Amino acid sequence: MFKGNFIDNLPRIYGTYTGGFLVFIILMAIAEQAGMTAKTIGILFVAFTVCIYALIGYLSRTVQVDAYYVAGRQVPTVFNGMATAADWMSGASFVAMAGGIYFGGYTYMAFLVGWTGGYVLVSSLLAPYLRKFGCYTVPDFIGTRYGGNFARFCAVVVLTLASFTYVTAQINATGTIASRALSIPFELGVWVGLVSILLCSMLGGMRAVTWTQVAQYIVLIIAYLIPVFWISNKSGFGFFPHFMLGEEVARLGELESQFGLVKNAAADIKSAGVPGGLKSIAVSHSGVPEGGMAAWKFISLALCMMVGTASLPHILMRYFTTPSVKAARKSVAWSLFFIALLYTSAPMLATLSKISLMDPNLPTGIIGKPIAEIMQIEWVNAWINVKQAYIADFNGDGMLQLNEWFMRGDVVVLATPEVAGLPYVISGLVAAGGMAAAMSTADGLILAIANALSHDIYYKIIDPKADVRKRLLVARALLIVIGAAGAYIASMRITSILGAVAWAFDFAMSGLFFPLILGVWWKRATRQGAIAGMIAGLASGTAYLIYVYPKFMGNAPWLGIDHLRFGIIGASVCLVVMVVVSLMTEEPDKATQKMVDEVRIPSGKTILGKQH
């Protein structure tokens, strides 16, 4: 079915797939009624979906270079949009975002604005021009536009650093979900996750990753939206939660002032024995903190995430796969549409979860009730047993106060269906969705790194005479090596010291943003300028990170620019150095200037050949 008019058949193929998945959910629901255990349902959900992805990966195998690197440049706009959305939304977006909003309220939601607004930059400044260029990888553009292997090499370094920071977190997430759903140890779960990830990408490269990502998007969006709508309807909050939770948000404000938002002292938390990583609500849900510094922190975080989005190679390379420049632009719009379906639902899920727990008038409410009574509730016990939730009766009155209920952010997505009394089949579905989200992002990242190393380092720099067979062999070997390295680090459980996912955005914007956009928008940008900019940007950003991160030197942030925002320093230095050095060196030759002119118009041949 992957031959001939496969592309024309896409809507029918994925329509059938979606229908099949819905039938599977219904079958599981019937099986649950018939007495199948929760554990078996969880295993079946994860195993069934992973097998489907592996099958798609196998059917998409290829021995063609352009199919391996850019899916043959024939992915239609809407499908590329879905694939990008799956590529983009990581295990963290799926599992942790609603939890972040649950605890951080308005302040945390700077991430929502930042992780969506970046696509405006991608569409207006980069994607169409990179598509016209016809490159296989992001360093391919840098290397050809500026010329010389050293510029190419610098771009590969930035790409590897940014993507690798990100990928260990994803493999970690697949490990966590696999270990929970399949009831195996975490270390084994990580390797099971890695094998599933490689099954999707190894044989078919970009082509296989594209078609599995579309399948993964469908699973993850169904798994996110069904619980949100179901809970909202079941608990009577409104038929369409996105437009109907205004009252609940206002009610949360009342409850916050009734219970009081208390920030626990670190010493109290420690002496009460609260497990690490668990938090209590101490920040207003919808209130905006006063003052210029708070506003600056919000917009500076949004800025870093937006500029970082437009510099992350695993996203940019998705737009190399469209059939035309026009399609690349439209495809960015579809990507953001599909991302928005999940991102606009996350605050609603956080609101539903919070009101279910906090409102004492609801049967699900636990805050303000006697602790002895709450300890009888099944889900409370289950999550406390696995150290994902905790009760610390600070004032010793036997009643649960808002600041005495601790839980991990992930619990919001994983437990809310259970709290609201939905059948277990929904929890199994959510596990499959989280697995899909983490796998699809990990696949995109590992492929971005392996492609840059195999195409830009091996083929362009080390052995330009290598034949197709050898190039693809190297590409696949690198895929395994990089995946294994990521899994090894994840299995050592040291990802917490590798820092936040936000770092990947800051690294990418420090080194790549200005060399990429100035390559298109400023003809005067020179090779020396780009190289100096990449090195100075990455070095200054990294130095500032070491200077400010609490676990390294831990100095006070300058102007509120903390370790989540170090890209502001890196990118600014990169811009200044790149402009100054470019103006000091001789302007690019006629051929390069002509190439930039060609990139700026959609019609005509790509700069690099179809196979290069």
Next chain:
Amino acid sequence: MSNKEKHWEKTKGLMLITLAIWFFFGYIIFMFGSDINSASFLGYPLAYYMCAQGSIIAFVVLIFWFANKQEKIDEEFGFAEKGDD
């Protein structure tokens, strides 16, 4: 000015308008977050609504609008691609 230069001037103009709208929904609104939050939309506090949905929807619409505008510009100067979807 050659045809290519005129095309690029218009393209740059569209890019600047697009980024101005982006800047408004991404930054200007949130600079005044605490001032506008007392207003309400669909029952939500306004600043809360804008970061939960409003700005995200604005970005989606903006990119679709931009893509259509840019296609018109490419057609006007004869640089549109032939024979694709």
